Amino acid sequence: MAVDQTNLSYEHPLYATMDKMPGITVATTTVDMLLTWGLKNSLWTFAMATSCCGIEFMHANGNRTDLDQMGSVPRPSPRHADVMVMAGTITVKMAPRILRLWEQMPEPKWCIAMGSCAISGDFYRDMYSVVPGIDTMIPVDVYIPGCPPNGDDLMAGLKRLQEKVEAQRAGRWVEPEGRPETAKAILPALGRVIDRDGTQTERQLRACQSMGLDGNEHRQSDLVAKSAGLLSNLLKLKGR
């Protein structure tokens, strides 16, 4: 999950050396506060905009609800961004691309599921070509309900993410646990994915991920290796 990955930055040998110096804790705490302040107030967003919510994302970055005032600047490239805002329906054909874009984002990174389609697939969730929620592929940090959520809601979601970032940096973050309401929640049935015949899954995944460009078939071998990784990720999610 995102928590473990953000803590990775503390494993640098420099920190280990610094820890032994007397009086350094006061200084590092102050520096850490400064870094946290900077991090949470410059959450640059990458809009993974597929459908209607993408238009509301444009509105949120427009002049009425100006997300820039929170330090959140929209970036068209995943390499510049901290937060992926998944805005819109995820289809089976688009899902491998979304996963690849998510993997291209540098750590630390967060994901916001904006709107019903990204949270659970909305009323399309039972359709043959729609992925029932972005959290079947990617760990999601904040869920913003609405169809589509307007700029105010997106701003509230970013504030909520700032709370989470602060808690994570301070080591206070507790992953939310399943509650009695879980029975009522529309949760994706991951079982049906994992119980299927392995060879067919691999073949489908390969064709699904293939960019279909003439002469680019050598990429296929990487993708097959990645597919095995994806399946183990899904198993982990199921275990959660």
Next chain:
Amino acid sequence: MDATLREALAARFPAVDLDQDVLLVPAADHYPLAALLKEQGYTLYVTVAASHHPGPEGDAFEVATVLRRPVRGAPSVAWRVVLGADPHLQSLYPLFPGADLQEREQLDLVGVRFDGHPNPVRLMLSEDWVGHPLRKDYAPNMPHAPWR
């Protein structure tokens, strides 16, 4: 339907009942009818819609095509062709280039083949997809590993 078109249709296709809103045409007349309508000024290619009608005698398919004349009053002509269990029909691509993507979509979703189509591959779904979703015997919540 104006009088000149009605005369032309009655002369060329005597078997077709011209009083219906949606003409029922035999499959062999599909392409000649479109060609005649294009000559008569129905140059705007509106749409093609295929549908699957399962019945006790077996599967039937219906392909409906709509053409329009871009003038005041916007008269349009719609006709349908009923096909059997192995549906295939002549493509209108030589007459209307817009039929390219539209017929590919119907091939993809309903599974009606169009003879003479230059590029008959799936349009909406990925190329390895099994089955045609808009057929009545296709379950809407069909899983597709590993994504759903």
Next chain:
Amino acid sequence: MKHYLRGLHLALYETLRQGFKPRITQGMRSVEQHEERYRASFALTHNEHGEQACIACMQCSNVCPSHVIEVTAGPKEASPATGKKRGWAADYTLNLQACILCEMCVQVCPTDAIVMVKVQEKPGFSREDLVLTMDKLYANAKARPLAWANGSILREMQDPKREVKP
């Protein structure tokens, strides 16, 4: 070149002109800044006798295009206030995960039990945060301003024999 400079001049003039206009950025809008009919989340109401208004007729659950409303009907019992026999909802869940806020459930509700409120739900850290249970829905009705519409207002507005305003 001359035309280019003219275009540049015009555009810079326009940009400069906007600098003297009032600011339109609002940030997060409060309830008062939204329109009167704004709808954002849901609530369950009590009727005039203080009983739950929902009679578990299942119409909202049937009409919902997204199938997010689950109603469990309790046994039919007489109402303590009026003495008439009526249905009671034992449980009511509205799942905001897949809700599209289309107001269909409000439109069909015969007793105006399910209504909408003007304040949006807080974004959640997990999917379970977005499930509006019966308790949350009743709490919403007390804590948040109700939206303009309810079933009877909407149906009266759509009535074909409505009184024509002068």
Next chain:
Amino acid sequence: MDPIFQPFRDDPHYPLDRYEAAADLMLLNMGPQHPSTHGVFRLKLVLDGEIIVKAVPYMGYLHRGVEKMVEGLTFAQMTPIFNKHDYVSPMTNEQAYAVAVETALGIEVPRRARYIRTILAEIQRIASHLLWLSTFTLDMGGVIGGGAAMMMYNFREREDIFDLFEAVTGSRFHYNTHCIGGQRHDLPEGWVQRVRAFLDRQERAFDEYLRLIRNDIFDLRTKGVGVMSADLALGLGITGPNLRASGVDFDMRRDAPFHAYDEVEVRVAVAQGCDAYARYEVRMAEMRESVRILRLLLDQLPEGPICGSKPVKMANAVRVPDGRGYTAIEGPRGEIGTWLIGGGEDKGAKPFRLKIRPPSLHAMAAMSYLLPGHTVSDVVVVLGSLDPIMGEVDR
């Protein structure tokens, strides 16, 4: 235009091996996630140097299976589904569906409801064209003062429009304000005055836009780019502003009136240029025309009931008998049609087959005809000038 590219412009399936390349042919993949492809759309380009030889569009990245889904929903439930196809003009999509079912059932819509529909459709047309203008100039960088400057100007008026819609329907974006037989919400008090004030602001704003756009860069990037002849446009089934920019004087609002368009005079904007600039001209003229029509409509707005049939109380209240038919209305992007076969499950409460005719899918077919012979930088101009919405293309 070099005549060597003419075979590819005439027939996009012309074999590539008959082309003698000056340099090595290169494949370039645009999309599906590209900031200026207006959604999730992928274009495979075969390049000779910087010149495009062949362009192959790929779509389906937003295929949500709506046509299968509506076979499991009743007619009364379906209105909110339809505004998610063309998410830039949800209002007209709802109207297309409502008109289709009303025509199938022969329901008469009250005069006030027809007027309200027309007013909402025209305001939606302005909003849709404003979003087109902002994305078109954003892609092109054709505005002095930075790419996003025009977007900020357009979104200022678009927010006003969303406020007007929120005042009527309670929702900013997906309204669900149409029902079969009329409107779900009546206009609130004082709304007409607010619209008038907005129209005055909007009319002044057109001059502001022109000050930003009218320069040589814009002309150079758009004139002569993406020339689509009238024959090609008709054969492809292109409708709406794109067709009128090719010189065809055809508008469903005037030529096959629906709603209340038969009670106002619609002056159709036509341009003869056939290129991206002509499409820009037509859309700008249409926005001004919408302002004029709206003023007329607001003057004539009648009083009365807003719904012709009884209000919806049950999910299966509307049943369409067995039969088939095609109905269409003119949306901001062209003809939004529905091919409806009734008599589905639950004794006709669900449709047997409902096909939506998307104007954007027809416009996307033009890409492979227009692009050969242009440079890579013209791709976004041609794509932007056609104004496709991928939710509608893929459904």
